[in-house]
Amino acid sequence: MSREEGEKMMFASFVAFPDYFPEDAATSGGEKKKARQRRRRKVRTEARAAGESGGDEQAKKRRLSDEQARFLEMSFNKERKLETPRKVQLASELGLDAKQVAVWFQNRRARHKSKLMEEEFAKLRAAHDAVVLQNFHLETELLKLKERLADAEEEKTKLMAGAAAAATGCGGGGGGSSPSSSSFSTVTTYHPALVGQFGVEAAAEEADLTYMSEYAYNSYMLDWAAAGYCGGVYDQFS
DNA sequence: AGGGTCAACGCGATGC
C-alpha cells in the first residue's frame, strides 16, 4: 500500500471516528535509523510546505473508547492473530478503520510480548538469586570443613608424636587411634536443592572420592604409627 | 515539566 493510499485510509477513519481531528502527527526519527527518519521527516515537512492538502490533513491521536478497547481486548484473548475477514468485521462493528484494528493488534501483541519478557526476567532473576544464596551456603560449609581438616591434621600430628614417643616407651597414650574419623562423616552433606544442578552431583562425588582417599591415607598413617611402627618397635623391645 | 501509555508510522523481512 502506498503512503497516499494509507493516508486516504487514515482520513477515512478520521471521518468515521469523530474524535480524530487534523494536525501534524506523523513524523519519525532513529539512531542509525534516526538519520534515515530525519530525512523522511524533512521530506514530509517539505511536502506539506509545498502546499499538499494545506498542511492540515494530519490527525491528533485519540484513544479508542473504553468500549472499543474492551471489545478488541476480548477479541485478542480469543485469537492473537487477525485474519482479514475478522479484521474487517471487527472494524465495522467498532466503527473503526480496518487499518486501526490491525495496528491495535500489532501493538497489543508487542505489549503482550514485553509482559511475557518481564515475567521471564523475574523468574530468571529469582533463580539467579537462589543460586547466589546456595553459593554462599556452600562457601560457608567449605570454610567449616577446612577448619575441621586443620583440626584433624593437628590431631594426627599429635598422635604421631605420641606414637614416636611411645617408640621409646610404647604403652600409654596410643589408645585412641581414630578419634577424628567420626567428625569426617558429615563431609558429604550437600544442599539438596543443589544436587543434580550445575554439575554439583559430579562435583560432590569427586570431592567425596578426594576426601575419602585423604581419609584413607590419614587412617593408614595413624594405623601405621599406632600399630605398625609402634608394634614393630615394641616387638624389638619385647 | 517530565514520565508513562498508546495509537500510529516506517522499514525490513517473510510468505504466498
Place this chain on the structure above:
DNA sequence: GCATCGCGTTGACCCT
C-alpha cells in the same frame, strides 16, 4: 507484487 508481521520509534495525551 502485495499483505502482514515484528521492531523501533514518534508524538499526542494523561497523570503526578
